[in-house]
Amino acid sequence: MTTKITEQDETRASLYWWFASLFSQELTAEQLKQYRASPLGQGRALLNALAEQKEFNDAANAVITALDNLVKLPHPELELAADFSQLLLTDLKTGAPPYASLYLDQKGLLFQQPHDDMQALLQDQGLRITPDFNEPADHLAIQLDYLGNLILQTSTQDPQAQHQFIQRHLLNWLPQWVTRSRQVRRNGFYPALAQLLLQFIEQDSQQPQPVAAHI
Incomplete structure (x- = not known):
């Protein structure tokens, strides 16, 4: 049976891909321009749209504030790259690396059951991690x-698979990761973005369609 993909499906999928891209690699100077208030870039327009929804107002505005402070600096892309590195490319002692295993394994080790579970899901769907993104399968971006x-495959007509994935593979560790990210003091962009992601996922899991309806 052919799955009917709605506009809301496409919007939700695009938002998850957007979050994935921001947590997979640093923004370049050219990409950062899309988050400036003037002239209004696509990234900034998306954040503004999220800020207009009461569920995401505080978190989205925190991201916007961090960006506005960042672009005042002489080399904002270098500052943001340093933030990315300190938060996401270090260990739990100094940062908040985005791997489910670290937060779900009792010993805080990589390549544990969450990694194996994600590998199995990827293989089942015939998906592979691109060679240029050499990360464990339970990396947040993956x-x-x-x-x-999954959203485009199952559609909002049958959201159960999406709901189960969110509960079993994201919400079981993301709150811990967000809390840890707040403890890493830098510009504040990535911790605010992490909080925005968490709020988006929590709301989307409860009401998949309305979240994307006005974005």
């Missing part, structure tokens, strides 16, 4: 990318 694909 999980979000998978969820975007």
Whole structure:
């Protein structure tokens, strides 16, 4: 049976892919321009749209404030790259690396059951991690990318698979990761973005369609 893909499906999938892209690699100077208030870039327009929804107002505005402070600096892309590195490319002692295994394994080790579970899901769908993104399968960006694909495969007509994935593979560790990200003091862009992601996922899991309806 052919799955009917609605506009809301496409919007939700695109939002998860957007979050995935932001947590997979640093923004370049050219990409950062899309988040400036003037002239209004696509990234900024998306954040503004999220800020207009009461569920995401505080978190989205925190991201916007961090960006506005960032672009005042002489080399904002270098500052943001340093933030990315300190938060996402270090260990739990100094940062908040985005791997489910670290937060779900009792010893805080990589390549544990969450990694194996994600590998199995990817293989079942015939998906592979691109060679240029050499990360464990339970990296947040990979999980979000998978969820975007899952949305288009199952559609909002049958959201149960999406709901189960969110509960079993994201919401079981993301709150811990967001809390940890707040403890890493830098510009504040990525911790605010992490909080926005968490709020979006929590709301989307409860009401898949309305979240994307006005974005």
